[in-house]
Amino acid sequence: MQNNNLKTKLLYLPAVFIIAVFGFFFFTEQANAATATGTVESQIKDVNVGVDWQIIVWTASTTASSSITMKVRTDNSSDMSGATAWVSCDNVTSGEDISGNNCVTDGQRYVQYQAYLSADYDIASEFLSPELLDVAISYDRAGALISSSYNTLADDTVLSSVRWTETKPGDSDVLLQLRSSADNSDWTSWMGTDGTSATYFTDPAGGETLPSALSDSSGDQYIQYKVILDSNNSGLPVLSDITIDYQASVPVITSIGPSMLTDNTAAAEITINGSDFAAGATVVMTNSNIEITPTNISISSDQITCNFDATQAIGGPVDITITNANGSSVIWTEFYINNYVGTITSQINSAPNLYWTDLSWTATTTATSSITMKVRAGNSSDMSGATAWASCDNVTSGEDISSNNCVTDGHRYIQYQATLTAIYGTSTDYISPELGDVTVGYAHYVTASLISSPYNSDSSANVIRGISWTESLPSGTDVKFQIRTAPDSGGSPGAWSDWMGPMGTGDYYKNADGNNAINLMHNNGANSQWLQYKVWLVSDGFNAPVLSDLTIEYGSAEYSATILKDGVILKDGVILR
Structure with a gap:
């Protein structure tokens, strides 16, 4: 329990008992044939300080057929915007103490009156208007x-x-x-x-x-x-x-240990020393408008221990507020987290991978900020079989990751984790690092085509009779062909036909056993002395097809020949190499 005091210095009021006298103007308006009325509303008078209002008096000249009624109101606004509306104010009489009036409040500094003047024609045939000569309001500044x-x-x-x-x-x-x-x-x-x-x-x-x-x-x-x-x-x-x-009982903090945390990556036990800590006191730590409530709070009158989960913070100054059950509180502003560490874990991406190559990224860092990177591969879409991040070695931008301890060539799924660190110290002015693009390189099978060199069958009358080949097709792969022909032009191919399959340019020869109908353009005995094939090897990225050999049969009506990898066998058994 503390003894405290509230002190104020030098109070002096220089005036007491002041009388205020108001000037005014008024006019009358005839409301009907029998009565004329007019309203006088004074200027707003400022007496400079709040006062105790006392008596209002006025001098007037009235007759049996005329009268004056008066209202008064006060306010603390120079435009009387907070004053009661005139219609709600009670009338006052000359010589009355206005401090009890429903529109007057002691302690307010602005005052205003309203006079209502009336003359009655029915009472006197000769009209006599009432006259309001002066108005005075007294107040006491000793209040x-x-x-x-x-x-x-x-x-x-x-x-x-x-x-x-x-x-x-x-x-x-x-x-x-x-x-x-x-x-x-x-x-x-x-x-x-x-x-x-x-x-x-x-x-x-x-x-x-x-x-x-x-x-x-x-x-x-x-x-x-x-x-x-x-x-x-x-x-x-x-x-x-x-x-x-x-x-x-107002809590007081004298010291906190530790006075700072290295970073925001883990929870830490904090000891708060001081006095007048009450049972049931609350502890709140505020960092960049993030309120964090510690756990495992233990309180004695001169010490509080608690666990502060720094992972909820972002680094920099941390305000620690202790509030006793009676509502009293204290704020300690000299505790901080030196480094802000943030972690970005990428989505899990898949790639048709034979082997991994390099990992590279763009970043903006300063002398007080940095970025470190880890990468791992796996064969499960949820990375359940991958190595834990804590065991993975860091990589540098542009490094070949195939030798990293968390990367295995042939694994399909890849993921990276970036750790961004900014050094705050005691300053609230810091520059965070910025991570731009991240690129992971890998090698894989592609879908590609191969075009043979032109082959001269030596006769413009030759026709193509068939095409067959030997292949190995893993799941998801394919081998397909198209053929084109050309007439001879002085020992070289003339104008080539389009690449065609059995029916035209939009299909392919796909049966390796030779069960392929040959396009009529290629077996009509015209313009087919020269021939050429185009093969597509279709991969799913993970697997590739294998083409072992290819045979194209051709000949005239009397002859036929087979094109081998190492020569041509004519119908009579002659091998041309």
Whole structure:
């Protein structure tokens, strides 16, 4: 429990009892044949400070057939925007104390009146208008000076005394009253020694007992005082300072260990040393608007230990706030996380892979930031069989990853993990690294085609009779052919036909056993002395087909020949090489 005090220095009110006199203008308007009325609304008068309003008086000339009624209102806004509407204000009489009027509030500084003038024709055939000559409103500036509210930070505050230094000439006096609030909104009444507004604190030494309403440790978190400086026509009193003593359990932090964390990659135990820590106190750590509640909190009056999950933070300064059950709190701003470490784990990507090549990336880093990279491969789409990241070696941009301890050539799935680090220190001004494109290289089978060299069958009358080959087709692969022919042109191919399959340019010879119908363009005995084939080897990326040999049979009506890899066998058995 701490002893505290609220102090204010040098209070001086230089004036008491001022009379205000207002000038005015008015006019009348005839409302009907029997009555004429007019309204006078004064200018808004500023008396510069909040005052206690007293009496309104005016001088007027009226007759039996004319009258004047008056209203008055006050406000703290120079345009009276917060004042009550005239229609809701009660009338006042000359010489009346207006402090009790429903539109007047003591302590406000702006005032305005409204006069309603009326003349009745039915009563007197000769019209006589009422005359309003002058209006005066008195007020007392010795009424009060009210302090701003003070937050003791604890809802169990116990006020113990109020004391001040004063100078009182003659019969002048200094009087004090206090009030309190739990929420700075709903306040008690102003009160003196007996807890009512009828009494005051008058002992500047603070020897008077405070009422229970201010010392029961309930609802007194906010305090306000009102000072009344009364000259009694003897001179102006001066209040030099004022002190309100109170007790409240407000936590205090003296040190925190460790004073910083290296980075935000793990949880850490934090020890907070200080005083007035209460059972049930809460601990909140705030980092870049992220509120983190620690776990395993252990509290004694002078020490708190807790586990802080730094992985929820991003680095830099961390505000630690301790709040006791009574609402009092303290904030420690000298704790920080030196490095912000963020991890980016890519999606799992697949590739038709024979072997992995390099991993490269683009990045922007500074002297206080860095990026490290890891990569791993696997044969499961969820990487369930891959090596754990913690065991993987770092790689550098452009490095051949096939020899990395977490990469195996032939594995289909690949994933990378980037760790970005920014050094904060105690500064909130930092530059994070930026990771741009990441590229993983790999080798794989492709779908490709091969065109043979032209072959001269030596006769323009030759026809193509068949095509067959030997192949090995893993799942997902294929081998297919098209053929084109040309006439002879001086020992060289003439104009080639289109590449064609059995039916035309849009299909292929696909039966390796030779069960392929030959396109009519190639077996009509015209323009087919020269021939050429085109083969497509279709891969799924992981597997490739194998073509062992190819045979194209051709000949005239009397002869036929077979094209082999190493020659041609004519129908009569002659081998041409």
